[in-house]
Amino acid sequence: MKLDVYEGPLDLLLQLISKERVDVADVSIASVTEEYLRAVRDMGEVDLETASSFWVLAATLLELKSLKLLPKRSAEDPEIKLMLEERDRLLHRLIVYASFKEMASQLSDRLDANAGYFSRSAELPEELIPAAPDPLRELTPQTLAQAAIRAMTPPEEETVDLSHVTPMKVSLEEMIDTLKERMRSRRQSTFRALCAASTSRIDIVVSLLAVLELSKHRFIDIDQAEPFAEISLKWVAKDE
Amino acid sequence: MNEESSLGRYLEAVLFIADEPVPTLDLAVLFEVTAARMQQQLERLAQDLKDAGRGVVLRQVAGGWRLATHPDTAEFLERFVGEQRRSRLSRAALETLAIIAYRQPISRGQLAEIRGVSCDGVLRNLLSRGVVTEVSRDAGPGRAILYGTTPVLLERLGLDNLSDLPSLADYMPDGITVQKMESGLGPGL
Amino acid sequence: MNEESSLGRYLEAVLFIADEPVPTLDLAVLFEVTAARMQQQLERLAQDLKDAGRGVVLRQVAGGWRLATHPDTAEFLERFVGEQRRSRLSRAALETLAIIAYRQPISRGQLAEIRGVSCDGVLRNLLSRGVVTEVSRDAGPGRAILYGTTPVLLERLGLDNLSDLPSLADYMPDGITVQKMESGLGPGL
Numbered sequence: 372m373k374l375d376v377y378e379g380p381l382d383l384l385l386q387l388i389s390k391e392r393v394d395v396a397d398v399s400i401a402s403v404t405e406e407y408l409r410a411v412r413d414m415g416e417v418d419l420e421t422a423s424s425f426w427v428l429a430a431t432l433l434e435l436k437s438l439k440l441l442p443k444r445s446a447e448d449p450e451i452k453l454m455l456e457e458r459d460r461l462l463h464r465l466i467v468y469a470s471f472k473e474m475a476s477q478l479s480d481r482l483d484a485n486a487g488y489f490s491r492s493a494e495l496p497e498e499l500i501p502a503a504p505d506p507l508r509e510l511t512p513q514t515l516a517q518a519a520i521r522a523m524t525p526p527e528e529e530t531v532d533l534s535h536v537t538p539m540k541v542s543l544e545e546m547i548d549t550l551k552e553r554m555r556s557r558r559q560s561t562f563r564a565l566c567a568a569s570t571s572r573i574d575i576v577v578s579l580l581a582v583l584e585l586s587k588h589r590f591i592d593i594d595q596a597e598p599f600a601e602i603s604l605k606w607v608a609k610d611e
Numbered sequence: 612m613n614e615e616s617s618l619g620r621y622l623e624a625v626l627f628i629a630d631e632p633v634p635t636l637d638l639a640v641l642f643e644v645t646a647a648r649m650q651q652q653l654e655r656l657a658q659d660l661k662d663a664g665r666g667v668v669l670r671q672v673a674g675g676w677r678l679a680t681h682p683d684t685a686e687f688l689e690r691f692v693g694e695q696r697r698s699r700l701s702r703a704a705l706e707t708l709a710i711i712a713y714r715q716p717i718s719r720g721q722l723a724e725i726r727g728v729s730c731d732g733v734l735r736n737l738l739s740r741g742v743v744t745e746v747s748r749d750a751g752p753g754r755a756i757l758y759g760t761t762p763v764l765l766e767r768l769g770l771d772n773l774s775d776l777p778s779l780a781d782y783m784p785d786g787i788t789v790q791k792m793e794s795g796l797g798p799g800l
Numbered sequence: 801m802n803e804e805s806s807l808g809r810y811l812e813a814v815l816f817i818a819d820e821p822v823p824t825l826d827l828a829v830l831f832e833v834t835a836a837r838m839q840q841q842l843e844r845l846a847q848d849l850k851d852a853g854r855g856v857v858l859r860q861v862a863g864g865w866r867l868a869t870h871p872d873t874a875e876f877l878e879r880f881v882g883e884q885r886r887s888r889l890s891r892a893a894l895e896t897l898a899i900i901a902y903r904q905p906i907s908r909g910q911l912a913e914i915r916g917v918s919c920d921g922v923l924r925n926l927l928s929r930g931v932v933t934e935v936s937r938d939a940g941p942g943r944a945i946l947y948g949t950t951p952v953l954l955e956r957l958g959l960d961n962l963s964d965l966p967s968l969a970d971y972m973p974d975g976i977t978v979q980k981m982e983s984g985l986g987p988g989l
Contacts, residue, residue, distance in 0.1 A: 382726075388795035482767055511957065515897065515966075516965065628881070684814075
């Protein structure tokens, strides 16, 4: 699956969900994340704000995803209720965003259709200048300074290049392989122990995704006694 | 020369020097005729220019009337002015513009909330193109700057009025798509 | 539509958006015809506009051809510009004035380079308003005229001295390009 134009996490999610032939019930957070990380790699750089807005969305998806991995619980469960509300909010955001995205292409068509009309931008003919009210009466040093900046600032580039972005050290696939090998030999561990060598938050998030994927494919079992408690991992796959 | 045609030529001269669309009413006051008569006169001038197959047309845009070149002359004009005159907007800019058009006045924060990413870069681009402007400040504690669209945008879109834009509801995803989104987001409990 | 008349309408469109007189030769190159043919075509267009008693005429002035309003429409034009509610410097004029204020003395060429378009029309306007003047000549081979601001401008701004102009660094958006900007400025500003 390859997404050509990436315009933010909502856009990415929307594109992933609306792709045909994806088992939507299974749009795994992993594929969303992996796709995003690939997009980030391809871009070479991404600004911090974009990156963090992705992680906020990824966290929400993670939560929703965890609902599927965990044993079925009642819809009356307050925690579940909260998550479902969260899902509805996200769905609402997606619908609104999808509408504007569609509208944007309509605007684009309209702009193109009207691009051929050029109007005059010529200055007032000199002989008419005396008849016009004095346009300088509203001029202030501030407006002059602002105009100078506007005129001298090079045209805005839309992609902000910030170099302080955490580089992605491993891909999700690599992480899944690594953790699989480690768990196969250790049989039992904790998430904390697995991440002990991770130096960045992105690595930890990727590790968590890898663990979720391993659990989904029944290689390991995940157990957590209570929120924020140690996450225990147990190798349950039949060794070949 | 009769009175009608001389009004027509004065009208043409005024529209020629105007640097933005001129409202019918302003012209009616200038020529001391009724607004209805002025409207009729303007429509006639627009029709005359069109019928004569001229290189210049008269359009009713952004709440007024404005002379513009005929689109089929655009190729020569672009060569003449050197292409760079009107570069196209990026998709991010178009999305941001669509949101501002329908939700104005709107703050940066609200824009970012809808698009899921910061829109500061594209917003600066839209501001420098003159299609968006600061319109007011939020009454809230932050007094955030609120943005809205300009008559320049209406002119670029060939619209007389913002209300001529189609309803946003027409662009909502359909039921099937929404269902797909819903199931894509996870647990069907 | 025959070839003649379609050339006529392209010509009209180009002259309509030009803000300077356009030399016959430039037009001949643009439309890929001989200069003699172009001259003939221009004269015909001028005659057509005149015969039709239009509000706009085509005149051969210093070095080129230029559309202008017919002199007998002047009365309405004066009333029209006098009654414009929104009278301020055009964006182009304001920006040109600002560049001159902050980077004087400066030549036409340097101005055009910063703004990305020719500023000749705007510059004439500023000169005739007395806020800008020729101050010296470049030492280089072309001996280009250099422009600067006048005491009239300072008076309008309520400033004693050019050095009282606000520092551009205070107005930079987000501090992104401060360095780039400052290094481009002349000494003392």
